[in-house]
Amino acid sequence: MKTLSRIYAIFVARNREFLRDRGTLAWNIVLPVLLVGGLAAVFAGDGRDQYTVGVLQAAGTEIAREAHPFLQTRYVEFVPMADNAAALRKVERHQLDLLVALGDPVRYWVNPDSPRGYFIERVLLQSGSDAAIVREDVTGDPIRYVDWVLPGILGMNMMFSCLFGVGYVVVRYRKNGFLKRLRATPLKPAEFIVAQVLSRLLLILAITAFVYTGTHLLLDTRMDGSYALLLLITVAGAVSLVSLGLLIAARVNSEELAGGLLNMITWPMMILSGVWFSLESAGPLVQKIAGMLPLTHVLDAARAVMLDGAAFADVWHHLAWLAVMSAAFLAIGALIFRWTPG
Amino acid sequence: MPFALEARDLVKRYPGVLAVDGVSFGVPDGVCFGLLGPNGAGKTTTVEIIEGVTPATSGEVLYRGEPAGSRFREETGIQFQATALQDYITVRETLDMFRKLYDRRADLDAVIDACSLGDLLDRDNRKLSGGQRQRLFLAVALVNRPRIVFLDEPTTGLDPQARRNFWDLVKRIRKEGTTIILTTHYMDEAQVLCDEIAIMDHGRIIAQGTPDELLRSRYPGLIIEVPQKDVIDDLAALEHRVLDEAGVVEIVASDVSKALADLGPAVRTLNHIKIRQPTLEDLFLDLTGHSLRP
Ligand SMILES: Nc1ncnc2c1ncn2[C@@H]1O[C@H](COP(=O)(O)OP(=O)(O)OP(=O)(O)O)[C@@H](O)[C@H]1O
Ligand SMILES: [Mg+2]
Numbered sequence: 001m002k003t004l005s006r007i008y009a010i011f012v013a014r015n016r017e018f019l020r021d022r023g024t025l026a027w028n029i030v031l032p033v034l035l036v037g038g039l040a041a042v043f044a045g046d047g048r049d050q051y052t053v054g055v056l057q058a059a060g061t062e063i064a065r066e067a068h069p070f071l072q073t074r075y076v077e078f079v080p081m082a083d084n085a086a087a088l089r090k091v092e093r094h095q096l097d098l099l100v101a102l103g104d105p106v107r108y109w110v111n112p113d114s115p116r117g118y119f120i121e122r123v124l125l126q127s128g129s130d131a132a133i134v135r136e137d138v139t140g141d142p143i144r145y146v147d148w149v150l151p152g153i154l155g156m157n158m159m160f161s162c163l164f165g166v167g168y169v170v171v172r173y174r175k176n177g178f179l180k181r182l183r184a185t186p187l188k189p190a191e192f193i194v195a196q197v198l199s200r201l202l203l204i205l206a207i208t209a210f211v212y213t214g215t216h217l218l219l220d221t222r223m224d225g226s227y228a229l230l231l232l233i234t235v236a237g238a239v240s241l242v243s244l245g246l247l248i249a250a251r252v253n254s255e256e257l258a259g260g261l262l263n264m265i266t267w268p269m270m271i272l273s274g275v276w277f278s279l280e281s282a283g284p285l286v287q288k289i290a291g292m293l294p295l296t297h298v299l300d301a302a303r304a305v306m307l308d309g310a311a312f313a314d315v316w317h318h319l320a321w322l323a324v325m326s327a328a329f330l331a332i333g334a335l336i337f338r339w340t341p342g
Numbered sequence: 343m344p345f346a347l348e349a350r351d352l353v354k355r356y357p358g359v360l361a362v363d364g365v366s367f368g369v370p371d372g373v374c375f376g377l378l379g380p381n382g383a384g385k386t387t388t389v390e391i392i393e394g395v396t397p398a399t400s401g402e403v404l405y406r407g408e409p410a411g412s413r414f415r416e417e418t419g420i421q422f423q424a425t426a427l428q429d430y431i432t433v434r435e436t437l438d439m440f441r442k443l444y445d446r447r448a449d450l451d452a453v454i455d456a457c458s459l460g461d462l463l464d465r466d467n468r469k470l471s472g473g474q475r476q477r478l479f480l481a482v483a484l485v486n487r488p489r490i491v492f493l494d495e496p497t498t499g500l501d502p503q504a505r506r507n508f509w510d511l512v513k514r515i516r517k518e519g520t521t522i523i524l525t526t527h528y529m530d531e532a533q534v535l536c537d538e539i540a541i542m543d544h545g546r547i548i549a550q551g552t553p554d555e556l557l558r559s560r561y562p563g564l565i566i567e568v569p570q571k572d573v574i575d576d577l578a579a580l581e582h583r584v585l586d587e588a589g590v591v592e593i594v595a596s597d598v599s600k601a602l603a604d605l606g607p608a609v610r611t612l613n614h615i616k617i618r619q620p621t622l623e624d625l626f627l628d629l630t631g632h633s634l635r636p
Contacts, residue, residue, distance in 0.1 A: 181426075
């Protein structure tokens with residue numbers, strides 16, 4: 001009871017401080033809107049000027065161009081594909097214009113809603129081969145870059161807000177003596193930390209939901225899964241990122257050092273967590289490092305839900321990871337937390 | 343009588359500085375205890391160790407006979423020498439937040455009234471003047487009806503009215519039975535407010551007692567001030583000291599008539615002398631010397 005009322009007091013004051021700092025608040029909202037809007041405009045088409053055709057064949061083998069005259073078509077990129085399901089999903093999303101499997105008969109998959117699919121199908125059918133050929137339809141809406149990048153940008157905004165918003169503020173509080181003042185009251189470190197986490201969680205959820213709703217209405221972005229699950233992922237992600245920010249700020253006295261440390265953590269996440277581009281084709285070492293970053297799990301889980309309609313069972317391992325990381329960050333943070341500099 | 347607060351053999355060593363070097367004292371309940379000393383003497387460090395904000399290198403602090411714990415936090419109010427508050431938060435919100443951190447809660451209106459903050463309640467913390475901030479810090483120290491209050495140089499930066507006002511406030515809370523620990527550079531403040539004082543220098547207590555006791559033991563009479571330029575002969579027969587900067591010679595006289603008689607032949611004229619009561623300022627300068635501190 002007493003603990004709750006102390007947490008509540010700090011929580012309310014922190015919310016006020018954040019909401020009244022109009023500059024920072026505006027930046028938290030304007031930055032993601034500008035990024036999403038800008039990217040949507042730049043990548044208005046699907047951004048490809050070449051036709052792309054997948055060729056189903058055993059992993060690690062070269063495409064045998066002489067096997068079929070279609071494969072000799074110029075200005076078409078032929079990509080070997082070993083994973084049947086993944087290749088079909090790419091056709092479904094218009095990421096491949098056509099998928100072909102040589103054999104007797106030759107089979108091909110095309111998306112009847114795709115204009116590019118229609119053209120490349122004509123080329124295939126008139127390529128001058130007399131082998132038997134079977135067509136199969138794969139339907140689905142295209143995934144635009146903006147659909148794919150939206151979770152990335154929201155996640156990145158959340159990451160900056162959680163890490164810098166919490167980390168910097170705690171270091172500033174410590175440096176200017178506000179933490180020392182709190183130290184002289186019955187407030188406990190864990191209570192202070194919980195209040196900071198809750199405050200930032202509430203604010204970042206509100207901001208993320210606001211920006212998401214806006215872009216969703218404006219750009220009709222794709223959402224195939226459940227909003228409840230997406231919310232759960234966002235909460236788990238925000239908690240883990242705030243905890244990481246608190247951990248970094250637990251002992252640091254200078255804003256410069258805190259800034260350096262926070263940059264050291266955010267930049268790898270910007271690049272390796274798949275904010276801007278997919279890391280599917282990256283090497284195993286990069287994949288391993290990415291797997292240790294909280295943002296990777298947030299984005300993988302959010303994209304699975306938004307783009308593939310994944311259910312809880314498909315993403316629970318990401319959530320479990322985030323929970324484990326949050327618990328570890330918070331526990332260590334509370335343990336080494338310092339009220340005063342020096 | 344058990345002390346409300348007792349410090350035993352406190353030591354604080356910073357790299358290269360022995361900030362507090364074996365300080366012990368006890369403060370009885372309901373007393374206003376003054377800690378005086380030049381810059382860097384170790385006053386702030388000492389009180390912050392007692393407050394539990396700075397860890398001591400060694401020594402212990404007892405609150406009502408027990409090691410200071412959560413009860414101590416609940417029952418103390420602290421005004422730090424240097425601290426900050428949250429930006430974008432108003433005076434009323436600040437007081438309200440701090441008050442909610444305690445189980446013991448003062449009547450907020452009474453605190454606001456006592457610290458004359460009524461007109462400033464909706465003002466952003468960042469927009470307070472230095473003196474207004476001091477008053478807010480004091481109010482924050484009072485939001486839990488503390489039984490013991492620490493005031494570290496509370497009147498630095500206040501104008502004369504605000505200082506007198508502040509003294510009245512301190513006297514009032516003392517009258518209600520609150521124990522007060524005050525550090526200050528103003529000797530008049532210590533003389534007005536403190537029942538007992540300790541003078542610190544170089545991390546040690548060099549004198550302790552009631553202001554009267556201390557003055558009487560050191561100055562068994564009055565002080566005669568003679569302008570240095572009027573002195574024409576040796577003053578060896580009289581207990582005296584020369585204050586070069588002020589251009590004054592001070593003589594401590596238990597028997598003023600005799601001192602004046604002795605002084606007569608040694609000076610050009612007695613027309614410019616001053617006779618006055620010794621003050622804590624005299625004692626302070628005597629004990630800690632006149633050189634400026636680093
Ligand atoms: N965090 C610190 N690290 C290193 N030295 C310190 C630290 N804090 C204080 N000191 C040193 O300890 C000594 C005592 O400082 P303290 O602040 O206790 O003095 P004070 O008596 O309160 O002085 P003032 O009247 O100027 O407030 C000083 O020499 C100071 O430089
Ligand atoms: Mg001091």
